Amino acid sequence: MSLLSGFFTYLIIWWTVLFTVLPWGNRQPETHEAGLAPGAPVNANIKKKLIATTFVSFIVLGLVWFLITIEIIDFREVAREMDAKIYGDRSPDFSRE
Secondary structure, eight states, X not given: OOHHHHHHHHHHHHHHHHHHHTTTTOOOOSSOOTTSOTTOOSOOOHHHXXXXXXXXXXXXXXXXXXHHHTTSSOHHHHHXXXXXXXXXXXXXXXXXX
């Protein structure tokens, strides 16, 4: 995995983990105040959630990198299979020459 693809993979993982972490620990207020949404949390703890998201994303990226390195995940093979399904076999046929 190149540095650029690792960066974009990290961004995708980070956003996915963020939306998973956001609901953690949210409590609704006992009484609803005027002007606030009824589902708004008392204390969102955004800073803690962003830090947790960053650490969890690094762990997930490490796992993805490991799976790509030992070739359990092979994006190039998936791309070749998708290409073959869409366009058929486009490999050059040198036997006709």
